[in-house]
Amino acid sequence: MRTERFDRAVLTALVGTLLLVGCGPQxxxxxxxxxxxxxxxxxxxxxxxxxxYAAHYAHFGAYELLMDPGVETPxxxxxxxxxVRDYVVDPPKFEPPAEVVAPEWSRMAFETGQAMDWTHMLxxxxxxILTDDRVEDRRAAGERAxxxxxxxxxxxxxxxxxxxxxxxxxxxxxxxxRDTYPGVNGILWAYHWHHAAVYEALMPTDPDERxxxxxxxxxxxxxxxxADPPTEMPLTAEVAPEFSRLFxxxxxxxxxxxxxxxxxxxxxxxxxxxxxxKAAEIDRLLGxxxxxxxxxxxxxxxxxxxxxxxxxxxxxxxxxxxxGSWLPQGHPDARMAPMSEFMMPLAPVRGGGS
Amino acid sequence: xxxxxxxxxxxxxxxxVLLGAGIAPASAQEDFRSSDRDRPTRVEDAHPxxxxxxxxxxxxxxxxxxxxxxxxxxxxxxxxxxxxxxxVGVEVETGWSRAAPGTASASGLESFGAHVLYGFNRExxxxxxxxxxxxxxxxGAGSLGNEDAQFGVLGIVTRSVGRLRVHLNGGLTTASATDxxxxxxxxxxxxxxxxxxxxxxxxxxxxxxxxxxxDTRLWVDAGTRVQLxxxxxxxxxxxxxxxxxxxxxxxxxxxxxxxRVFGISPGVDPYPNPSIR
Numbered sequence: 001m002r003t004e005r006f007d008r009a010v011l012t013a014l015v016g017t018l019l020l021v022g023c024g025p026q027x028x029x030x031x032x033x034x035x036x037x038x039x040x041x042x043x044x045x046x047x048x049x050x051x052x053y054a055a056h057y058a059h060f061g062a063y064e065l066l067m068d069p070g071v072e073t074p075x076x077x078x079x080x081x082x083x084v085r086d087y088v089v090d091p092p093k094f095e096p097p098a099e100v101v102a103p104e105w106s107r108m109a110f111e112t113g114q115a116m117d118w119t120h121m122l123x124x125x126x127x128x129i130l131t132d133d134r135v136e137d138r139r140a141a142g143e144r145a146x147x148x149x150x151x152x153x154x155x156x157x158x159x160x161x162x163x164x165x166x167x168x169x170x171x172x173x174x175x176x177x178r179d180t181y182p183g184v185n186g187i188l189w190a191y192h193w194h195h196a197a198v199y200e201a202l203m204p205t206d207p208d209e210r211x212x213x214x215x216x217x218x219x220x221x222x223x224x225x226x227a228d229p230p231t232e233m234p235l236t237a238e239v240a241p242e243f244s245r246l247f248x249x250x251x252x253x254x255x256x257x258x259x260x261x262x263x264x265x266x267x268x269x270x271x272x273x274x275x276x277x278k279a280a281e282i283d284r285l286l287g288x289x290x291x292x293x294x295x296x297x298x299x300x301x302x303x304x305x306x307x308x309x310x311x312x313x314x315x316x317x318x319x320x321x322x323x324g325s326w327l328p329q330g331h332p333d334a335r336m337a338p339m340s341e342f343m344m345p346l347a348p349v350r351g352g353g354s
Numbered sequence: 355x356x357x358x359x360x361x362x363x364x365x366x367x368x369x370x371v372l373l374g375a376g377i378a379p380a381s382a383q384e385d386f387r388s389s390d391r392d393r394p395t396r397v398e399d400a401h402p403x404x405x406x407x408x409x410x411x412x413x414x415x416x417x418x419x420x421x422x423x424x425x426x427x428x429x430x431x432x433x434x435x436x437x438x439x440x441x442v443g444v445e446v447e448t449g450w451s452r453a454a455p456g457t458a459s460a461s462g463l464e465s466f467g468a469h470v471l472y473g474f475n476r477e478x479x480x481x482x483x484x485x486x487x488x489x490x491x492x493x494g495a496g497s498l499g500n501e502d503a504q505f506g507v508l509g510i511v512t513r514s515v516g517r518l519r520v521h522l523n524g525g526l527t528t529a530s531a532t533d534x535x536x537x538x539x540x541x542x543x544x545x546x547x548x549x550x551x552x553x554x555x556x557x558x559x560x561x562x563x564x565x566x567x568x569d570t571r572l573w574v575d576a577g578t579r580v581q582l583x584x585x586x587x588x589x590x591x592x593x594x595x596x597x598x599x600x601x602x603x604x605x606x607x608x609x610x611x612x613x614r615v616f617g618i619s620p621g622v623d624p625y626p627n628p629s630i631r
Contacts, residue, residue, distance in 0.1 A: 024475035034617025
């Protein structure tokens with residue numbers, strides 16, 4: 001009799017707990033596209049692969065620091081910047097998960113962190129495809145990886161050329177991070193350059209030439225780019241025109257990922273937002289910048305005059321070539337558009353297609 | 355006869371390692387953080403494996419106490435994310451044990467089982483992650499094998515405090531009287547990552563409480579998981595069954611295992627030629 005009461009009490013507690021807390025958003029984790037080339041870049045060029053890990057730490061670490069900003073935050077950010085620079089020199093062995101670097105932020109903005117990780121996965125797979133000489137048709141393999149990436153349309157960034165539109169015209173928080181913490185922001189923009197430059201270095205089909213160009217990129221990155229970071233957020237096609245010509249959709253996906261990183265930085269640093277407002281605004285911006293809604297979304301216009309982080313090169317807009325292929329925004333051979341065009345909202349592309 | 359079951363345990367572990375090594379590698383940088391059952395602690399986390407992810411795990415648990423009980427227990431598990439937030443797996447357990455010097459040893463295939471783990475929700479700022487695990491295990495073979503089928507249900511809750519994750523497990527396993535009868539399973543455990551070194555320390559207290567009365571079986575476990583490569587994790591731990599201490603002499607188990615993730619290429623839709631402008 002006592003056993004039965006105990007059983008009922010425990011079962012009731014178990015079921016009650018599940019019912020009370022067990023209804024909510026799920027993790028919805030999806031595994032990367034299985035392919036023989038996975039981790040070819042890491043296995044072939046470990047130093048280059050690990051060179052990105054300080055950037056991942058910088059992105060997510062800054063978010064975590066800004067969960068509850070206070071008077072100590074500037075000094076904490078200075079110490080954090082020093083730590084990031086240490087990791088540039090001596091990076092972690094493996095890519096640190098966002099939930100380890102930024103546990104509180106990951107719980108608050110889980111879907112955004114997941115979309116960023118999902119896009120880092122595409123970053124990694126395209127590096128692998130360009131590295132693995134067993135891949136006979138780079139375009140086909142890359143487009144297959146992009147297609148798989150886009151199949152998770154709610155967690156994949158848009159393939160449209162949004163450029164700098166959301167980070168410059170997305171809300172009242174624009175510039176809050178880059179104006180307050182230019183040191184860390186400079187490191188992050190330097191890494192945006194680095195991500196693209198590595199793609200361009202991997203474009204030759206000769207492995208020796210790839211290695212030589214990769215070494216050169218890493219040397220320039222540490223000696224020059226990181227020492228004197230970009231003052232404008234570079235677009236992938238500006239830095240990697242050959243890669244972007246091959247995969248224009250990927251170039252835009254990565255630009256939109258980088259822009260979302262900046263957007264989240266600004267929202268997290270915006271002093272007028274508490275955590276609920278930060279969470280809601282990050283979710284709103286993610287919804288606007290993912291692939292799922294890109295055919296019906298209108299992107300905001302850029303602010304007037306020169307108060308933005310947009311280079312002259314990024315004023316080259318997506319351009320269709322006579323053969324039906326496209327050059328992404330920022331490509332040196334794409335059409336240069338007047339500033340007035342950027343000041344207008346970017347209209348939706350209804351009906352899909354390029 | 356005594357060598358055969360030990361060979362079987364070693365074989366289970368070796369098979370797992372070899373199977374894993376022969377499969378195309380895939381992502382696993384965060385796998386070091388998975389608190390899987392017996393890898394190396396008993397309490398597990400509430401996160402199912404990713405959709406389309408596969409993982410093979412092999413491990414062994416050995417007990418050695420001078421002049422007393424000795425045993426080794428091996429497990430080989432294969433699991434996958436069959437649906438989003440839903441993990442299914444099959445596992446085989448085998449072992450050999452001897453209660454005391456001079457006594458007969460027991461050995462055999464303990465059980466062959468399968469499980470489903472479904473994640474109801476992820477962690478949010480206000481809620482823990484919650485999942486439910488259902489296990490079925492068929493009878494084994496040999497003197498150590500279970501005589502009859504067993505059925506288990508387990509609720510799992512994971513809640514984080516900073517980088518520390520705390521896991522609560524609780525549920526019921528039904529077993530025939532021959533196999534010791536029904537028992538409650540309950541435990542609390544945690545894991546904490548060490549810097550950015552892709553390793554984590556784990557610890558738990560775990561109990562099996564006979565439903566019909568009798569002595570509670572109580573374990574304390576501690577261990578570590580280390581990311582060896584982008585697809586392989588090594589785990590190592592020690593455990594002690596507190597209720598079986600004799601004259602202050604602890605019985606210590608040593609646990610080690612390897613986990614390897616991989617993928618099987620799915621069908622992928624044709625390139626959608628997405629909008630660029």
